[in-house]
Amino acid sequence: MKARRSTKNVLAPLIVLVVLLIGLELIIKAFNISRQVLPAPSAILSVCAKEFKVNIWSHLIVTLKVIITGFIVGVPIGIFCAALLSQFKILEKAFSPYVIMLVTTPFIILVPIFMLWLGFGLNVRILAVILQTIPIVMLNSLSGFNNVEKVKLDLMNSLGATKVQTFIKVIFPNALPQVFTGIKLGGIFSTIAAVSAEFAGAQTGLGNRIMYFSSFIETELAFGCILIIALIGITLFNLTSMVERKIIIWKK
Amino acid sequence: MSNFKIELENIEKTYLTKNGPLIAVTDVNFGVEENDFVTLVGPSGCGKSTIIRMLGGIITPTKGKIIYSGKEYTNGIPREEQRNLGFIFQSHNLLPWFTIRKNLELPLNIFNLTGEKWQKSIESLLQMVNLSEHAESYPTELSGGMQQRVGVIRAMVHNPEILLMDEPFGELDAINREQLDIELLSIWEKTKKTIIFITHNVSEAILLSSRVLVMSTNPGRIIEEVKIDLPRPRSLEMMNEERFLDYEEQITNLIGELNLEMVE
Ligand SMILES: Nc1ncnc2c1ncn2[C@@H]1O[C@H](COP(=O)(O)OP(=O)(O)OP(=O)(O)O)[C@@H](O)[C@H]1O
Ligand SMILES: [Mg+2]
Numbered sequence: 398m399k400a401r402r403s404t405k406n407v408l409a410p411l412i413v414l415v416v417l418l419i420g421l422e423l424i425i426k427a428f429n430i431s432r433q434v435l436p437a438p439s440a441i442l443s444v445c446a447k448e449f450k451v452n453i454w455s456h457l458i459v460t461l462k463v464i465i466t467g468f469i470v471g472v473p474i475g476i477f478c479a480a481l482l483s484q485f486k487i488l489e490k491a492f493s494p495y496v497i498m499l500v501t502t503p504f505i506i507l508v509p510i511f512m513l514w515l516g517f518g519l520n521v522r523i524l525a526v527i528l529q530t531i532p533i534v535m536l537n538s539l540s541g542f543n544n545v546e547k548v549k550l551d552l553m554n555s556l557g558a559t560k561v562q563t564f565i566k567v568i569f570p571n572a573l574p575q576v577f578t579g580i581k582l583g584g585i586f587s588t589i590a591a592v593s594a595e596f597a598g599a600q601t602g603l604g605n606r607i608m609y610f611s612s613f614i615e616t617e618l619a620f621g622c623i624l625i626i627a628l629i630g631i632t633l634f635n636l637t638s639m640v641e642r643k644i645i646i647w648k649k
Numbered sequence: 650m651s652n653f654k655i656e657l658e659n660i661e662k663t664y665l666t667k668n669g670p671l672i673a674v675t676d677v678n679f680g681v682e683e684n685d686f687v688t689l690v691g692p693s694g695c696g697k698s699t700i701i702r703m704l705g706g707i708i709t710p711t712k713g714k715i716i717y718s719g720k721e722y723t724n725g726i727p728r729e730e731q732r733n734l735g736f737i738f739q740s741h742n743l744l745p746w747f748t749i750r751k752n753l754e755l756p757l758n759i760f761n762l763t764g765e766k767w768q769k770s771i772e773s774l775l776q777m778v779n780l781s782e783h784a785e786s787y788p789t790e791l792s793g794g795m796q797q798r799v800g801v802i803r804a805m806v807h808n809p810e811i812l813l814m815d816e817p818f819g820e821l822d823a824i825n826r827e828q829l830d831i832e833l834l835s836i837w838e839k840t841k842k843t844i845i846f847i848t849h850n851v852s853e854a855i856l857l858s859s860r861v862l863v864m865s866t867n868p869g870r871i872i873e874e875v876k877i878d879l880p881r882p883r884s885l886e887m888m889n890e891e892r893f894l895d896y897e898e899q900i901t902n903l904i905g906e907l908n909l910e911m912v913e
Contacts, residue, residue, distance in 0.1 A: 552742050554707045555706065555734070556755070556759040557732070557759065557760075562758075562759055571746070646787075647789065
């Protein structure tokens with residue numbers, strides 16, 4: 398029963414993808430659309446497969462490094478800051494308006510300034526990813542930490558529990574669904590931030606390659622990179638969902 | 650000095666609400682002897698939960714004293730004293746992210762009680778309510794009655810002398826509730842805890858307790874104490890006896906008069 402559902406979950410979107418690709422292929426062939434406008438899926442696949450080792454692989458590694466480092470650093474910081482804010486109402490009052498502001502700030506606009514401080518290495522991009530990830534993780538976690546049933550706090554009060562005990566036993570586990578929503582969005586924000594930072598100023602990474610390939614009208618490769626980035630985002634999202642299902646076993 | 654286990658002296662609680670201060674209960678004076686079973690009944694909003702929450706140290710009285718075994722507290726109940734209390738909530742109030750066993754370990758963790766002895770206490774309580782097989786289940790996998798049983802024994806794992814029960818079976822249907830009432834009575838006979846029990850079900854109050862304190866609203870206060878002179882052990886059959894029905898009529902009338910007053 399469960400196995401059947403999970404194959405359905407994989408199969409259904411896969412069929413959509415295949416139909417979409419075949420449809421696209423047919424339309425491009427039928428209307429004779431130029432490869433400069435929109436390359437055929439088959440062409441993207443064959444060109445990318447050929448060029449992958451030489452022209453894509455090393456850039457993919459760079460981008461992955463930036464995304465994953467930023468994500469792994471940003472997520473715990475976001476959760477930790479949310480925890481602090483939720484437990485000290487003064488902090489929350491003082492900072493929560495800025496959290497929302499930071500969520501909507503595209504940190505890529507600061508990349509040129511970061512470069513003045515940190516040079517041209519990966520650190521600039523990693524910093525941009527961290528800064529973009531923290532607020533969205535924080536915002537969601539915070540709403541989770543604040544959204545706890547009063548009777549559960551009463552229970553802890555009736556036992557004379559300390560603030561830390563109450564946080565560990567009740568507030569944190571209770572907030573996990575929302576924390577995970579934050580982490581999933583954090584993965585998406587990390588990906589977007591990494592690629593846009595590469596757009597803003599970098600000689601490496603998939604974001605940079607898209608511009609590079611486009612400038613040489615290598616549309617197949619450019620589209621290939623776009624698809625790989627999408628794939629990274631989806632994978633990160635699904636991995637987080639998987640961990641979520643492993644951890645939140647009490648909600649079925 | 651009195652020989653009360655629990656005593657309330659001139660207790661008053663004022664809540665600060667949006668519409669200004671609200672006196673929830675005032676002039677609350679009563680005592681409960683060791684091993685006694687006392688019930689509070691009264692209409693909704695009369696302040697039953699307010700009183701028992703003050704006793705449990707969840708909220709602090711605005712005025713007055715709470716005295717546990719001769720120790721006076723005017724400013725809330727300290728943790729050392731809470732160690733001696735077991736609070737049972739209206740909804741089972743189990744933590745859904747913990748298994749039944751983990752839920753039962755919660756008070757042990759908070760009160761820092763480690764060792765074999767306490768684990769054994771969990772096992773024997775589980776056995777007592779016939780839930781040993783469900784130790785590793787999650788609360789959602791249990792029926793309402795089972796969840797409530799776990800809620801009751803969770804308040805007992807640290808072996809407190811006093812149980813504070815705020816409408817513990819209020820969300821169960823009549824048959825389940827009576828079943829649990831009987832189980833509670835047998836637990837009480839065995840363990841000889843001191844119990845304060847809240848309900849708005851008059852016959853439940855009579856069935857369980859040796860004294861029923863009747864409350865009224867606006868402001869909440871205790872207006873009458875009815876001693877229940879029925880033999881123990883009590884059984885469900887007693888509920889049809891004349892004496893039982895007399896008590897029921899007496900208390901219902903008391904509450905009914907209050908409601909009439911309120912309408913006027
Ligand atoms: N935290 C609170 N803040 C403000 N007012 C409160 C609060 N808790 C209770 N009250 C008010 O105090 C009064 C007594 O409430 P309480 O919950 O003690 O009643 P109760 O007798 O337990 O009622 P019920 O039978 O419905 O559970 C009510 O008028 C209620 O609105
Ligand atoms: Mg109540």
